[in-house]
Amino acid sequence: MAAEWTHHVSYSPSLIAVNVRQDDATAENINESKEFGVNLAAEDQNIICSITGQYTGKRVDKIALLKKMGIVFYESKKIKVPMITGAAMNAECKLIKQEEQLGDHIMFIGEVVEISADERIKPLIYQNGKYWKLGDAIAKPAPETLDKINELANIHRKF
Numbered sequence: 001m002a003a004e005w006t007h008h009v010s011y012s013p014s015l016i017a018v019n020v021r022q023d024d025a026t027a028e029n030i031n032e033s034k035e036f037g038v039n040l041a042a043e044d045q046n047i048i049c050s051i052t053g054q055y056t057g058k059r060v061d062k063i064a065l066l067k068k069m070g071i072v073f074y075e076s077k078k079i080k081v082p083m084i085t086g087a088a089m090n091a092e093c094k095l096i097k098q099e100e101q102l103g104d105h106i107m108f109i110g111e112v113v114e115i116s117a118d119e120r121i122k123p124l125i126y127q128n129g130k131y132w133k134l135g136d137a138i139a140k141p142a143p144e145t146l147d148k149i150n151e152l153a154n155i156h157r158k159f
């Protein structure tokens with residue numbers, strides 16, 4: 001599935017949380033297998049997000065469909081989940097906790113047991129229902145603004 005509500009929530013151990021609607025095939029799959037893979041889509045992989053976000057695995061074999069669309073999968077090393085080639089980051093996660101009392105989504109938290117990333121691959125951005133490319137880095141504030149911030153931090157220091 002496409003899952004924008006996916007976050008890195010701890011460095012050590014390295015933990016990733018994914019928030020999945022209770023009725024989705026993905027929630028059932030994670031419940032059953034106790035593992036999940038996170039593939040951070042590259043900017044040329046929006047079609048993967050559109051397909052996996054539009055159809056449910058309960059009714060459509062999305063992996064077969066994606067393969068027919070030319071998407072290449074590779075076998076994960078530590079879990080039994082097909083992973084997407086060409087993503088900006090791939091993380092294999094083992095479920096350590098799930099929180100069902102947060103509303104209409106279940107928060108699954110997985111420990112990262114295997115990870116690979118290619119910093120040359122730019123991640124896809126999703127905002128306001130549209131896909132975007134990562135833009136220019138925003139310059140640091142001017143030195144006089146930084147001096148002013150420091151001055152104010154000193155004035156408002158608590159100890």
Ligand SMILES: Cc1cc2nc3c(=O)[nH]c(=O)nc-3n(C[C@H](O)[C@H](O)[C@H](O)COP(=O)(O)O)c2cc1C
Binds near residue numbers: 001025027049053
């Ligand atoms: C870009 C995008 C991001 C999405 N993010 C989430 C999300 O974080 N959590 C979620 O429950 N559904 C999310 N969805 C919707 C699911 O991907 C969609 O319901 C999907 O069909 C579920 O598939 P499944 O039933 O095979 O698990 C998103 C959809 C799109 C297009």
